[in-house]
Amino acid sequence: MRIGVCLESDPHETRVALIPESVKRLSGKGHSVVVQAGAGARALHADDAYRQAGAEIVDGPDALVRGSDLLCCVGVPGDAVIGGLGPGKLLLGLLAPSSNTELLSKIAGSGASAIAFETVPRITRAQKVDALSAMSTVAGYRAVILAAEASPKMFPMLMTAAGTVTAAKALIIGAGVAGLQAIATARRLGAVVEAYDIRPAAKEQVLSLGAKFVELPGAGGGDAETAGGYAREQSAEEQAKQRQLMADHVAASDIVITTALVPGKPAPKLIDRATVERMRPGSVIVDLAAEAGGNCELTQPGESAEHQGVTILGPANLPAQCAVHASQMFSRVCEAFVPELAPESALAIDLNNDIVGPALVAHAGEVRYAPAREALGLGPLPAPEPEPEAEAGSAPSTPGEATA
DSSP: OEEEEOOOSSTTOOOOSSOHHHHHHHHHTTOEEEEETTTTGGGTOOHHHHHHTTOEEESHHHHHHHTOSEEEOSSOOOHHHHHHOOTTOEEEEOOOTTTOHHHHHHHHHHTOEEEEGGGOOOSGGGGGGOHHHHHHHHHHHHHHHHHHHHOSSOSSOEEETTEEEOOOEEEEEOOSHHHHHHHHHHHHTTOEEEEEOSOTTHHHHHHHTTOEEOOOTTSOOTTSBOTTSSBOOOOHHHHHHHHHHHHHHHHTOSEEEEOOOOTTSOOOOOBOHHHHHHSOTTOEEEETTGGGTOSBTTOOTTSEEEETTEEEEOOSOGGGGGHHHHHHHHHHHHHHHHHHHOTBSBOOEETTSTTHHHHEEEETTEEOOHHHHHHTTOOSOOOOOOOOOOOTTSOOOOTTEEOO
16 A cells, blocks of 8 residues: 655644654555655654655655555645545545534545544544544643643642742543543642542542542533543533532632543533632643633633633644654554555455444545534435345455445
């Protein structure tokens, strides 16, 4: 299979989809890799490093698309890449399918296929290709570093000749992957950490990291978790109750990091203006849900705001602030996807593959992502045609397999 590595179109994106180490391993397995010139520069991987790993360097997106079957990107690629797609091409990356319905329509109209990491199923076998979890790990770590930089306090308790310095108090809201990494990082820095999640199952994980689990009776329940392991969307009444019960914990904290997200939905509002006004001057909120509207009422996406002495950070694309390790993790995820897409070296999309099938957002001229189909006014996906019965003595067919 011919694998292409895109130069990211977003000038603020520092990550690269494949690093030279992955390229070398893929080349050793018989795949050819084409890298757009400069693709790895912002992640500190020079073109020469890719050449030494066995890749071909090409100038411009046109040459890249022409020479590739599978195109790997971190974020949504530029118009030149999208415009060059056609039958036999597969795009793999973080495509934000919930907000890019027209993009999916263009890809489907070209006859190409696309897999969005956001739609990879939450099953054990798919953990190796879970880019969201990998990037959430980076975001959780980086959020604590930003909070420490913005806070006028040191995190650890210190016994000094000048007296005792009390430890900072940190509250982590949401104990998913980002939240758990934030807990671990804040604990390493010496903060006293407590955490809250509406999913009761998260309590054990929080306690295992040495943090205190905040109990808010009536704010969540046994049905707070979806079958896929995510928190379900709460009603307005549930969110109001949660804000009320959490307000005292927020007001008593020096650092608050919020990570609450519901896939494809606006971020729940968990901290209102009145609660921010109860916080001590110098307190810091880092809102990891900023790009989805924010968990705090006063969050300004992509900006740093201040309200009555409280700093509210709404960072965008935190993983890009750790380009080297974020690229390393993303690259391993892309590399792990290749055997699912090319089990016999050539690109072959198997709709019955329990990772590939659910993750496909466009294929065979159809937008396959259900929310996007609804937004585009399309009906449910057509039912697959039944496989013809094999004649006596003929070889059995492989259902659901199509060559892209």
